[in-house]
Amino acid sequence: MPANAPVAVVVDGYYNASSLPLAFARLGMTVVHLQSTPEPIPSWTPPDPAAYAESAVHTDDETTLQWLKALDPVCVIAGQEPGVLLADRLSQLMGLPGNGTRLSAARRDKYAMAEALRAAGLPCVEQFKSDRAEAIVAWAVERGEFPVVVKPLSSCNTDGVVICATPEETATAARAVLAGRDAFGRPNTEVLAQGYLDGDEYIVDTVSRDGQHFVSSSWKYEKTLVNGKNLYDKDILLAPDESPVPELVAYTRAVLDALGIRHGAAHSEVKMTCRGPVLVETGARISGGMLPSLHDVSLGQNQAALVALAYAHPQEFLAAYAGRSYQPRQPAMGYTVATSADGVVRAVDAKTLAAINALPTVHQTVVNLAPGQRIRPTVDLGTCTMRIYLTGPTQEAILADYARARDLKDLVYRL
Structure with a gap:
């Protein structure tokens, strides 16, 4: 590694945390990777070793701390969800800027997350957790209001999330969660039930330093409900002064404080309900839908x-961004592509993919499947087939290209 270059440590740099090494390297830093589990998480593509100057696997705190002390890092941060608890603990033990361990559980466990908001006096969802499906159903029935949402306590990518309209559906969903594993391969020992939040859902993405928050973007989700599953379709960039963004931003800043997020990125999903903003969940990491090149073009x-x-x-960040919000340069949208296809991918049709990418406002298409892989009907983010990023001079132009892309999407994979 370069002599005397400051070091950043990324814990579990899965998925689009692959954007972090280059970001740090551009500022003259050396980036190393720490894997929190003995083996890579099988459901996620492992980080590219070539992106890091050095890599290690966490076995125990004492061994990892010896390795870290030799590196003398500036920071230890989570790349994605599974790394949050370890990054919190190590940064605290090293005396580095971080979010500490006091509220670590509230940044991973969805039940603890809502309870932290309740303790802070913030609007939050009604909820109940149990290791028995029967208790979940009893809570839902006693509550006397359907639908309810059943989900794992600490998963991601809408894994295991089901909107249940009846006690029978609630029982089926709860049993499925308890019988399964989360997106990181760990068995679900409890299941969470929450009241269904009415209203539209929004994203508020932030970056913080010393408790000073910058809102980097805000997006509106448009989803489609299919068999109790809210399938992602569009997320649309909003202007910071557009209703209800100011109200969402004020609430999200309070959420970050309640969850102890003083440093680093956060990705918050918030419903604008009839009683105002209510948190769905916050991840103490960068947004999974964040494509740096698209954001650079549309947000600067x-x-x-x-x-x-x-x-x-930090002083440069605080001077330029502390307490402020983003200023868009042009409209943008993400299109998360769902499918009803079921089979094995024989080929990716290059001609169709080129036609999508040739649409005037299409910035980039990320293809999730390769020849030989199984394609299944979409039930969550993990079974979506593509992500298409669009940006252009007008929202109307983007929506026109979105419609064309929808017409072509099922031709991309040949089965």
């Missing part, structure tokens, strides 16, 4: 670069 900044700046040059 991106979450990964801002995280690197906040740790590498």
